[in-house]
Amino acid sequence: MDLNSGFFEYCMVAALVLYAMSTVLTFFRVRHFGSFLIMAGFVVNLVALISLGYIGGDWYLFPMLDELRLIPAVMALLAYPVIRGKGRNEAMTVMGVLLLVTFIAVIVQTDPPMPSIKTKVMVASFFFLSEGVSAAFFLMSGALAFAALLVNSSVNESWNRLVLWGFVIFTLCQILGAIWAFIGWSYPFSWSTRHLSSASIWCFYGAAIHLRYVGMNTKSKALITIVGIIPVVFMVYHHQIIELLGVLI
Amino acid sequence: MSRRGAWTFLSQIKPGLYLLLAASVLLFAGAIIVDINSDDFHTLNFMLLFEWLALYRDRPILYVWIFVLFAVLLVLGINTCLCTWAYIKNTKQSGMTIKKVGIILFHLSFLLFLSGHLVYECTGSSETLILEKGAVGQLTGTQLSLEPVMLQRIQLDIAGKKIRMGTRASITIKDLAGEIATIYPESMKPDFSMGYSFHVGMNEKELSDEQILVIINKSPAIYIFIVGAAGIVVAFLLFMLGSRPSSLELSKRLS
Numbered sequence: 001m002d003l004n005s006g007f008f009e010y011c012m013v014a015a016l017v018l019y020a021m022s023t024v025l026t027f028f029r030v031r032h033f034g035s036f037l038i039m040a041g042f043v044v045n046l047v048a049l050i051s052l053g054y055i056g057g058d059w060y061l062f063p064m065l066d067e068l069r070l071i072p073a074v075m076a077l078l079a080y081p082v083i084r085g086k087g088r089n090e091a092m093t094v095m096g097v098l099l100l101v102t103f104i105a106v107i108v109q110t111d112p113p114m115p116s117i118k119t120k121v122m123v124a125s126f127f128f129l130s131e132g133v134s135a136a137f138f139l140m141s142g143a144l145a146f147a148a149l150l151v152n153s154s155v156n157e158s159w160n161r162l163v164l165w166g167f168v169i170f171t172l173c174q175i176l177g178a179i180w181a182f183i184g185w186s187y188p189f190s191w192s193t194r195h196l197s198s199a200s201i202w203c204f205y206g207a208a209i210h211l212r213y214v215g216m217n218t219k220s221k222a223l224i225t226i227v228g229i230i231p232v233v234f235m236v237y238h239h240q241i242i243e244l245l246g247v248l249i
Numbered sequence: 250m251s252r253r254g255a256w257t258f259l260s261q262i263k264p265g266l267y268l269l270l271a272a273s274v275l276l277f278a279g280a281i282i283v284d285i286n287s288d289d290f291h292t293l294n295f296m297l298l299f300e301w302l303a304l305y306r307d308r309p310i311l312y313v314w315i316f317v318l319f320a321v322l323l324v325l326g327i328n329t330c331l332c333t334w335a336y337i338k339n340t341k342q343s344g345m346t347i348k349k350v351g352i353i354l355f356h357l358s359f360l361l362f363l364s365g366h367l368v369y370e371c372t373g374s375s376e377t378l379i380l381e382k383g384a385v386g387q388l389t390g391t392q393l394s395l396e397p398v399m400l401q402r403i404q405l406d407i408a409g410k411k412i413r414m415g416t417r418a419s420i421t422i423k424d425l426a427g428e429i430a431t432i433y434p435e436s437m438k439p440d441f442s443m444g445y446s447f448h449v450g451m452n453e454k455e456l457s458d459e460q461i462l463v464i465i466n467k468s469p470a471i472y473i474f475i476v477g478a479a480g481i482v483v484a485f486l487l488f489m490l491g492s493r494p495s496s497l498e499l500s501k502r503l504s
Contacts, residue, residue, distance in 0.1 A: 056408035115405060117415040117451060121437045168485055175478045184437050186375060186448040186464040188474055189366060191293045193284040200276035207269035214263045231277055 009106070011048030012069060015041045016102045019076065023095040026083050035083045042076040045102075049073060055114065063113040065128040067135070067236055072102040074136035078162070082144070090158070093147035097139055108240055123180045130173035131198075137166030138205065138232045145225035148218065157218060159225050167205045174202055197235040204228050259324070260331035268325040275318040286311060295377065295464075298370040319367075326363050329356055348491025351484045358480030365473035373468025377450065380420070382459045393445070393465065396421045400461050403436070416449050418461050434463070446471070 018041030025034035053064035079094045118124060141162035148157070177198065178188040189195055208228060211221045234241065258264060283290045289311060293301045298315075305311050333356040340349050378395070380386045385396045399419035405412040415436020423429050424443055432440040432447050439448040450462030 056406075056410075058407075115407070115412060115414070117413065117436050120414055168488070171481060172485070175481060178474060178478070182446075182471070183439055183448070184451065185294070186439070186446065186466045187294050187369075188471070189369065191283060191290040192287070193280045196276050196280035196283055200273045200280060203269045203273035203276060207266045207273065210262055210266045210269070214266055231273070234277070234280070 008048040008051045008069070011044050011051065012102070012106050015045040015048065015072065016099070016106050018044060019072075019095070019098055019102055022083070023092070023099060026088070026091045026095060029088070031084060035080055038076055038080055038083060042073055042080075045069065045073040045076060052113065060115050061122075061125045062115060062119040062128070065125055065132065066113050067128060067132045068105045068108060068110065070129070070132035071136045071139070071236065072098060072105055074133050075101060075140055078136060078140045087147065087151075089151045090144060090147040093150065094140060094143045097143040101139065104237065104240070118184060121180065121183065123176055123183070127173060127176040127180050130169050130176060134166045134170035134173055135232050135236050137162045137169065138201070138228055141166060142226050142229040142232075145222040149222045149226070157221065159222075160212065163205060163208050163225060167202075167209050170202060170205065174198065193238065194235070197231055197238070201228070201231045201235060204231060256331070259328050260335050262332060265325065265328040265332055268321055268328060271321050272318065272325060275314055275321060279314050279318065282311065282314060295375045297372070322363060326360060329360055333357065333360075346491055347487050351487030351491055354480055354487065355484035358477045358484055361473055361477035361480060365470045365477055368473060369468055369470035373466070373470060375464065375466045375468075377462065377464050379456065380461050380463055382461075388465060392425050393443070394423045395463065397461055398431075400459065402458065413453065415451075416453065416461055418449065420447070420463070422447075
């Protein structure tokens with residue numbers, strides 16, 4: 001039996017529906033059932049990821065860490081406490097971003113990742129895991145900063161913790177990436193779009209975690225955190241953006 | 250601004266923050282330039298920066314951003330040194346904690362990484378060779394001779410579909426002094442001998458079953474990267490230990 005053919009796509013659609021229902025319930029302040037549905041969506045999203053690893057009767061770790069489908073799962077986990085919290089604007093913004101990344105994962109036509117030479121080492125799997133998790137942290141921090149701007153909040157900088165831990169995980173991701181590049185290609189840093197945009201993101205969030213020490217106002221900090229979404233989106237959705245530009249031009 | 254003034258200015262966090270943002274913008278611009286000229290930049294992975302610059306000196310669009318980036322990173326390195334030194338002095342007065350040690354170690358490791366990149370781009374050697382089983386291949390740059398004595402293609406059978414998973418090899422190497430060693434590199438699993446690392450190349454499509462693509466690399470920067478990476482991992486562990494809420498805080502939160 002091969003779970004891979006189409007099963008994960010149905011799971012992702014089901015996860016999207018559950019996230020959407022959770023968003024509607026959150027909007028109508030039915031928080032308990034809304035948070036239950038987001039967890040249900042997370043479980044279905046997780047099943048989709050695990051099913052990706054079942055190829056030809058064997059289980060492989062690498063395909064389970066497909067970034068496009070991993071990011072919504074991590075974001076759903078991060079969104080859970082936000083939904084249960086008091087801020088409706090925060091919850092709705094976070095759910096909006098979650099719906100968007102899940103929608104992209106549903107509509108993008110990509111073949112499920114297959115085992116290959118490049119990914120036969122464990123470090124490749126951990127690299128994609130850490131990159132996906134940190135990208136979810138950064139996207140979520142941008143969403144929370146956007147919500148803070150909407151309500152013109154001057155005290156609540158709830159995104160700071162996400163930026164800090166996203167940066168920690170992303171730094172480990174850079175180390176794993178360097179190890180992977182060295183053992184596979186012989187150089188720890190490659191002059192490629194992927195590595196340079198990764199380095200750009202690292203420098204950006206390196207600056208973002210120092211914002212609190214320079215006496216900048218909350219609005220400026222929030223704006224900078226929102227801008228951080230641009231290189232993250234470019235890194236994760238690079239191929240899709242290029243394809244879209246090709247169609248538009 | 251006087252020299253002392255510039256020194257004082259550079260030992261603050263604010264310029265460091267702006268330098269990081271500037272580096273981020275330059276790297277992002279670089280990512281787009283590389284995306285458009287990917288073939289030209291691919292060669293830089295196997296060449297020293299100076300050699301590559303000589304090759305493309307009539308196309309400044311390809312490298313101007315690299316010069317600006319290096320300048321920004323140089324000033325950022327100085328800023329990090331000064332800020333870390335000031336932080337250590339302050340910490341000595343206010344009391345050292347595990348978290349603060351982690352923060353100091355992280356900044357020092359970052360400096361190591363920066364210098365590692367500089368060393369990597371300016372020193373060392375890298376050569377690629379297609380070797381034939383039973384035939385001796387000579388490398389000009391590294392003065393080594395290599396002879397593959399065993400080659401084995403690795404394949405994965407997934408539901409009847411054969412997927413190439415690389416090559417395993419046994420290669421006898423000999424240097425100018427006559428020293429002989431046998432290495433066993435494999436795709437994604439380099440072997441190390443005589444101060445070099447031996448990698449099996451990925452691009453096997455145009456090779457016969459009796460051929461192997463080998464990349465021989467030597468750079469002192471690898472050791473700097475290893476120390477830097479270990480430093481960062483330890484720094485994060487210390488930071489996490491130091492960020493742990495105390496039992497008093499935990500009981501407060503729970504209640």
